């Protein structure tokens with residue numbers, strides 16, 4: 001048995017998850033306000049897309065949900081609990097996984113060490129069981145590269161590692177910030193497949209920042225369009241018209 005795969009079985013997480021609910025969230029940097037009263041919901045098992053042009057505040061919103069930025073106003077609730085004033089590690093332990101934009105992996109650490117860091121957010125049972133086999137089933141390339149330094153991987157492989165690192169803790173809600181950005185087409189398809197399998201498993205909700213309207217409308221149960229820090233359009237894929245979205249996405 002592979003020493004990193006623990007008991008080789010898929011862990012049954014004790015966490016059940018729940019809905020993410022933002023109500024009137026205001027946040028920014030220093031004195032500048034970027035998010036202006038954002039309200040949104042991600043229900044368990046849903047894939048929700050967040051769209052909007054560059055600089056409208058998508059990453060700021062992800063950081064605020066994760067607690068890396070403080071909400072100046074409004075509330076952030078997850079599974080019925082108010083996390084507005086809680087630290088990122090408490091939010092991670094509650095089941096919120098975050099894959100930042102730009103594949104924020106540790107280049108000097110090996111793939112295995114990067115994955116083990118992801119386990120820090122996991123409960124004791126998961127941590128003791130080691131890196132779950134399911135992660136290698138989703139990203140076979142990582143198994144072959146366990147001893148390589150993260151920085152030696154291609155951009156697409158680093159993105160897979162970043163997603164895998166979030167998945168090892170078996171989050172119940174996954175925040176994915178533009179996972180397809182700057183990735184070669186073959187890897188884009190791999191990552192799309194992973195998001196599709198997450199959706200099919202119905203085991204976690206996903207909030208996905210995605211610029212491709214085609215992919216967003218194919219995968220998302222619901223989408224929000226952000227413009228200048230405010231939600232300007234929202235709806236199910238069927239109800240949100242392409243024209244409505246393009247108006248806000250056009251540069």
Ligand SMILES: Nc1ncnc2c1ncn2[C@@H]1O[C@H](COP(=O)(O)OP(=O)(O)OP(=O)(O)O)[C@@H](O)[C@H]1O
Nearest residue numbers: 029032034052053054055056057058059060061101
């Ligand atoms: N650390 C920071 N300090 C100050 N201002 C920032 C900081 N990070 C982002 N901003 C500003 O906040 C605004 C929103 O940026 P944000 O990164 O959230 O946008 P975005 O929609 O994610 O864009 P992109 O698609 O380009 O990543 C921008 O005007 C940006 O310049």
